[in-house]
């Protein structure tokens with residue numbers, strides 16, 4: 219049965235711990251609060267699909283990576299920093315994949331050094347050349363995988379499309395002969411094919427991706443041992459939306475895998491590489507309402523979190539469920555009423571609005587009537603939330619707390635002023 223999402227607009231607690239208490243105990247707001255149970259649940263649901271690899275870029279806190287690791291999940295890294303995070307979380311290099319369209323100096327140093335043995339998933343033929351040149355004789359016998367751009371992508375957002383002739387990602391499907399030749403030149407073998415297109419719940423489109431994968435893998439040859447469908451598994455951000463039918467998703471890919479296994483006469487490992495699906499729902503960004511303004515007919519809730527803490531609404535016009543947690547210090551409310559409010563942040567930037575649609579159009583949200591001092595919780599903030607935080611306006615990175623079995627634990631301290639300016643020379 220397909221699960222339906224349901225988000226509430228009033229809450230007292232997160233994973234059994236009072237919101238007011240969390241704010242009081244962890245240095246106030248804004249505060250990221252993660253519910254470990256959600257992460258564990260999503261990992262368990264993915265297990266029957268194939269080998270699961272966490273795209274840590276969605277949420278790279280090492281405590282979160284460790285939790286995911288405990289669920290038997292492998293990890294993907296897209297930068298030197300992410301490779302180092304994976305190592306710090308206790309992953310062995312063989313359990314880490316480095317996926318990128320280029321090698322920067324730090325990354326190539328790591329994959330031939332401290333992280334030697336990690337899976338290098340190349341998104342350009344230049345990467346094969348550079349790796350071969352760097353390793354020289356010791357490139358012989360090395361197995362690499364290729365991220366392929368099959369010539370088409372998915373989705374309408376220019377910023378999130380991951381395939382097609384306007385995408386910078388992956389090796390263009392018509393240039394794989396060159397990939398094979400370059401690998402051969404250095405004695406390396408391409409043993410894996412990767413396509414991160416993100417069809418989501420669009421199963422018709424997914425069938426097209428499976429078809430493209432089959433064709434491409436046949437062209438690459440029977441030395442292919444692993445195929446990866448990348449990430450892009452969607453989760454519902456609004457109430458009433460359906461969760462993805464993972465069984466159907468897995469069945470489509472299983473068909474592709476078994477066809478190729480028959481043709482090649484050996485088994486093929488299937489990998490899925492989600493970021494969002496594993497962590498999105500686990501996290502709540504707790505902010506506090508610091509001012510309530512009326513600009514003509516428009517009511518504004520101004521909170522102490524901004525796009526420096528959660529950038530998705532500003533970047534993509536993404537919708538996040540919002541709930542209000544009353545501050546007990548405000549005393550009881552006589553009647554629960556609702557209002558239409560715009561929710562904005564503290565930044566000196568007009569785009570700092572959480573209730574906006576794609577293109578930057580400010581919208582109103584039906585929310586419980588609230589008072590200054592009440593908490594406003596931006597929900598489903600675990601994917602590309604804390605991960606995309608910035609220090610713009612010299613805002614301090616917010617602390618992160620993980621709740622497991624009813625116990626809250628600080629997993630990142632609030633950034634200090636000393637840390638903020640640590641690398642500045644004056």
Ligand SMILES: *Cc1c(COP(=O)(O)O)cnc(C)c1O
Pocket residue numbers: 273275276294296317414416448449450451491492493494495601
């Ligand atoms: C971003 C990314 C993912 C994860 O995408 P989600 O939409 O968060 O699942 C997986 N693989 C690669 C290569 C990525 O760049």
